[in-house]
Amino acid sequence: TRAGSTATTSGRSRCPAGHVFMLGDDRALSRDSRTFGPVPEDALAGRLLARVWRWRADRVGSLARGLD
Secondary structure (H helix, E strand, O other), X not given: OOOOOXXXXXXXXXXXXXXXXXXXXOOOOOOOHHHHOOEEHHHOOOOOXXXXXXXXXXXXXXXXXXXX
């Protein structure tokens, strides 16, 4: 988030159809969908091939359904 702003963690919200909610890898310093909101799918460039979580081998995997 930007300096002086905070990301809310209370409650639940729903990502609109046709959008993705993106989180940065450093939650304390990332400016991501918590700052800018959901991103329209047609604004994405590239394709996610794998997701990696640090320190746990059982959390490495590929997406069952990719974005085209």
